[in-house]
Amino acid sequence: MSSQAIPLLASEKTGKDWMDSVLPILWEGLCTELGFSSGVVVLKAEEEDSFYESASFGYGEDGFYYSFLNRGSEHWEELMHSPEPVFFSGTEFELFGKKTNAFAIRISSKKSEIGFLLAEMEEASHLPFAIFLSLFADKIGNEWGKSKPSFGIQETIREGNSHSLYRKEIPNLDLARREFANQKVLTILGQAGSGKKTLAKWIHQSHLPGAPFLVVESLPEHFGKLEKALSNWGTELKQGSLVLVGIQALNLGQQQILSDWWSKSGYSGSLFLLGSEEMGQELLPEFERFLRKNSLVLPTLRFLPKTKLQTLVQAIFEELCDSQNRSGLQLGDRSLQELVSRGYAENFTDLRNTILTGILTCRTNQVEPADLEPGKSKMDLEIPDAEDLDLRRGTEALERQKILLAMRIFSGNQIRMAKALGISRGSLQYKMKQLGLM
Known part of the structure; x- marks a missing residue:
């Protein structure tokens, strides 16, 4: 077992902390030690009816998508209802490796199917590997369940959010x-x-x-x-x-x-x-x-006291930052005043859309008033004029527009974004880093 994986197997972290910080490193160590050529852990996103890659190994920068395991497909249903590992032959299915076979194991939590793990290997599959990874799948399901708060706890957590603040008014x-x-x-x-x-x-x-x-x-x-x-x-x-x-x-x-x-x-x-x-x-x-x-x-937003509206705007900003994985982003004082002073014909709908625009278009660590108006003061969001022959700039501008649109439609879920954009998740992450979107 790799030097990194050994202490992680005995990690004292639990729940969401284990899912976020231990699982990705531990999965890589296990795949390396067990001789897998590649492998992935796919889990259900919290508070959302979608799935994402929680950990991956061996795919390189471009990543890989197992199309035969599309949600709702025949093989997806077979996997989600099978208590045993499901095997996929490299001669029959499109796998990442050229000479590999794969096996997948569903992951369950509290009698609900929440995802799967899949590993590819060049040699024939070994039963001990499947038994070990079945136990590991149970471990993932248990930790995933701990990260989901109970109804009572969830209400306590949400007590300070924007909806709670508005209900008081x-x-x-x-x-x-x-x-x-x-x-x-x-x-x-x-x-x-x-x-x-x-x-x-x-x-x-x-x-x-x-x-x-x-x-x-x-x-x-x-x-x-x-x-x-x-x-x-x-x-x-x-x-x-x-x-x-x-x-x-x-x-x-x-x-x-x-x-x-x-x-x-x-x-x-x-x-x-x-x-x-x-x-x-x-x-x-x-x-x-x-x-x-x-x-x-x-009450409409325009009838709320200014101090109440400021608090509400800040709460909505923080919630949207969390949903877009930009928790370190700050809302500048001038941007806060701009948001509070505006009129919103559709109240929360318009306000949330305006704040989301600022979060998605901001390329620094603080949202400024210019970020709230995409295309007016940020030229790299627009397609350059026909007279501008900078092909690279034009391509980046178009890619940025499409990625921002996908971020808004799919709430930042990268697997769904990549599928809609027709590229791998690895390519999407590379482009987002280049364009300052993550």
Whole structure:
């Protein structure tokens, strides 16, 4: 066993600390000692329905992607449901080595499949290797499970985040939550991007953890179809929550059907009604009483005190930095004042997008006002003029634009970014380093 791997096998680190600092080095040492030509550990990302490479060995700078193990494919499903190692012949499957065979072992945590490890070797596979790596897969699953906080701990961790800070500014929130527990209905009104769905989901999880949560963005205009849809949703949800968005646009017939369904159908779940303060349609008296039965009006960002908004902006900035793996980035004082002084037509949506732009385009350790306006003051974000014959600069500018777009779409998940961009993860990391994006 390599000198690096021996002490790591007995490391006292656990959970996320072990996953981040021990696993990558330990995997490399194990692959070297066991004579593997290459190998990878792929795990499910926290708080996200996606997978990433947690550790790799032997692929070089360009990396490698096992296309036959695409999520949802036949071989993926076989691996995820096999209690034994699954073997892949180099004559049948596209492997990294030219004369290698591979075997893969699923990784589980608390009866859920969270990824796999795969190793290639030039000689025929040996059973002792498979047994040892099966035990190692169990170790990874145990540590991964420790890194996932329980519901109670998660709520404590999130108590200082932006959503928690904003909830403290919502008038009558505690009263509305108590009424919701009794009446099982809550109307949430507010302007676009003010966090109506986010608040509804938080209240649902607080009162009904684990229960279904269904969001419906528009209702059928045909009365018969609407009645049938409400009946079907109620049957599917049972004790869960139904969230209806855009109630300000319901016509009189839809209002009547919805009121009747709630009072007469026997639906045993909960109901959230989301919409704008300004009702675009005439309201039936009984529907208006239904809306006002238990309701909240969310404040817009422009009505928050400046000191509160500054704290909120800083919290959102820190959360987005963490999600983009730029935890050391700072928000300059001038940038903070710029963000606080702006108007946001779609409130949190616009504010978060503006802050994310600054994080993705910043090439130093501090976001400045110029970073909040990509393309206006940072010329390397734009395609050069036709008269500019610098091919290298033009290529870098285009690559930077595409990578920034992929970062925004896939929240910085490099495996998904690389696949969408049509390059290996290693090539993506190399380009990002060249362009100052990591």
